[in-house]
Amino acid sequence: MTSIVERATELRRLHTDPELLQVVNVWDVVSARAVADLPGTKALATASHSIAATFGYEDGEQIPVDLMLDMVGRIARAVDVPVSADLEAGYGDAGETIRRAIGEGIVGANLEDQLKPLDEAVAAVRASVAAADAEGVPFALNARTDAFLRGRDRSLEVNVADAIERGRAFLDAGATSVFVPGIFGEDVVRQLVAGIGELKVTLIGLPGVPAPERLQELGVARVSYGPTTQRVALGALQDLATDLYLGGVLPDGIRPLN
Structure with a gap:
């Protein structure tokens, strides 16, 4: 396995490569290894919602931070590709959480603003960047704005403008990229890229969002x-169980991925 600095440098490079970086989210060691073994995998990202659900917690920083960091560390140590962790809003201390994540082998992270006042959100980004700098790791901070997720009662124009303002501020504070989750089409994507910067915007691939080739x-x-x-x-597990309960049998060709 390469050093943490080498993995961090590679993750930063992947964010600036003209080829779209696709990261398939994982939630434990076995899912991470299954995806990491694929030829197309260049990096992995954890999903905080999925890890919380694995342990029986609701999303939204309900899982103890120690438990979250333990799992993302296990994932990072189990694979040879860079791992970015979804660390929600930093669990009350973004800088300290990033510092501890780096100690677990994590080389990038999502950090959400929860649509807090802009100065508070920017301060969390600055603290995270400072913590990574102090550790000597070129960390890939993917600063997330919830302008769309928490702005459902606002107009599209207001959400776009807010996301751009916040994104620019996060980049100025040292973030590598700006994550703008939401379901919107090409016109909004164009506005976000024009306002925040080319190869600076990251999105979530959901039904209704342009396909990866178009996003690139x-x-x-x-x-x-x-x-x-x-x-x-x-869903696949439920479908299999339902079929078995109805008298079905295990299908041929099951891959021994664990």
């Missing part, structure tokens, strides 16, 4: 998939 053409840096990957896996 539009200048998006990265796309991830959040808790949907775990939901697909759980």
Whole structure:
């Protein structure tokens, strides 16, 4: 396995490469290894929602930070590709949480603003960047704005403007990229890229969002998939169990991935 600085440097490079970085979200060691073994995997991202659900917690920083950091560390140590962790809003101390995540082998992170006042959100980004700098790691901070997720009662124009303002401020504070989750089409993607910067915007791939090939053409840096990957896996498990209860048998060709 390469050093943490080498993995961090590679993750930063992948965010600036003209080729769209696709990160499939994982939630434990076995899911991480299954995805990491694929030829197309260049990096991994954890999903906080999925990890919380694994341990029986609701999303939204309900899981103890020690438990979250233990799991993301196990994932980072189990694979040879860079791992970015979803660390929600930093669990009350963004800088300290980033410092501890680096100690677990994590080389990038999502940090959400929860639509807090801009000065508070920027301060959390600055604290995170400072913590990584103090550790000597070129950390890939993917600063997330919830302008769309928490701004459902606002107009589209207001959400776009807010996301751009926040994104620019996060970049000025040292973030590598700006994560703008939401379901919107090409016109909004164009506005976000124009306002925040080419190869600076990262999105979540949900139904209704342009396909990866088009996102690359539009200048998006990265796309991830959040808790949907775990939901697909759980759906497949439910479908199999239902079929077995109805008299079915295990299908041929099961891959021994664990």
